[in-house]
Amino acid sequence: MTSNTAGGPTRRERMRAETIAEIKASARKQLQELGPSGISLRAIAREVGVTPAALYRYFDSLDALLIQLCCDFYDELIGDTREAMDASPPEDHLERMKAWVWTFRGWAVGHRREFELMISYPEGNGAMSVDGRRLEQAPEDVDPITLKSLEHSQLCGREFAGFWKQTEREGGGTPGGPPMPEVSEALAKELQDQCGAFIVGEPVPLPWVFTFTSAWIRVFGLVVMETFGSLPVQENVDEYYKTQIMAMLKDFGLEV
């Protein structure tokens, strides 16, 4: 019998979850040792102690497994980042953004192969919006990696929007640093459509959006370059990254 009157996971479901975890663990191990292209379904089956065909009971294809892996990695990254941010109080947006920036880099560098897989995956490389829509009502037809990466970037984006609101409340209308350059109507609209939805119902002003995207680009550039080994520094990377971030904050007129 072993019926399931309590509504919890059945014995079969538990076994299944366990096997899935085992498969993913083996895949991740291969990823770390051999890189994205070194992952082999047959090798996973061998390690798990099962026939290759058996894996198809759990994943539709190798590709589906890799996508699932990527999503897990994003969850891990998002979890780490969120935790680090929560070490500072909710009002301290600046400190929380710094925590995000630092944790993002730390995770990527500490999990190079995983990060490599995440960004090099054909679909869903971190688009900052999905058809201009917000994340809340996730559309069905969008690949999950894009959604995850959106969620990740919004983690910092919301903090930035909060920072803006706070600054506005205190009387400062525009962000510090160099003035916003002139742009066409079309670009202005697109920028605000793409990034303006971090706060519900209230679009973030253009100069702030531009400031945010500029900062994002620098962080992304730094992290990708470090992961791919093309930074101009090899041994003092930690200090270099920190210096770059600090210089960036100063550029934007933020005391540090």
Add this chain to the structure above:
Amino acid sequence: MTSNTAGGPTRRERMRAETIAEIKASARKQLQELGPSGISLRAIAREVGVTPAALYRYFDSLDALLIQLCCDFYDELIGDTREAMDASPPEDHLERMKAWVWTFRGWAVGHRREFELMISYPEGNGAMSVDGRRLEQAPEDVDPITLKSLEHSQLCGREFAGFWKQTEREGGGTPGGPPMPEVSEALAKELQDQCGAFIVGEPVPLPWVFTFTSAWIRVFGLVVMETFGSLPVQENVDEYYKTQIMAMLKDFGLEV
């Protein structure tokens, strides 16, 4: 007979070169259509009209072929960039740097798949120096892609160093924009070792090196993000890129 008294390429050599070109063309076509992982040696052989094994007369392995491809792409990129820079006179370092920045981006975006292959290739992702040595005496033990990418980055680096010399001659000691943040001895030394060799015999001052690397990171970040589709803008990318570059130059205190 068809002997080769003139010392030029023999008939066989010409045929060989032609076949190699044909193979590379087919590989590139597959790269563009299917992406880096879609390139198949057997498919190339099929298209060239030859047995898979025959290709091994021309390349040691598929990997070797891809490396050769990457080098060709770098040559193409470097050629385009150099040509664009030479539209401005040798003394106009600022304009030449702008040409470099713009052409770099244009090539990467116009050849996404090629660029993808170049940066995602395991070894040699654009390290900015090789053991601190200069490019002139290219060491044997370094993979060719690294060398090519070094050559590419030096194209802009030399111009930047020239810009510094010119500024110094005119009396300005430090670069414009925000002041150089304080860094440790070790980081300072590494930065100068890695990037200071653009001008023979004369190390570029630290603030200038820092300025250059900061700019490089922003350009690289922009280009990679655009190539991978993770820019916050999709339709007005040209204008966005230009705006970002202009804003960056302004940050560094350069009139535009």
Add this chain to the structure above:
DNA sequence: TCATTAGAGTGAACGGCGTTAGCTAAATGA
């Protein structure tokens, strides 16, 4: 309790892949 059923796993096969070894025939150069 017992027949039914859904799920997990197997084994064999298909077609494709990169790569190697040994062969043949043609072009080359003395």
Add this chain to the structure above:
DNA sequence: TCATTTAGCTAACGCCGTTCACTCTAATGA
């Protein structure tokens, strides 16, 4: 002319992802 180099072939090896038909077992419902 003749030895040598070279391009190409065939066949095979051991991987790979994926599919299909099959078995066995454990949970299910009357």
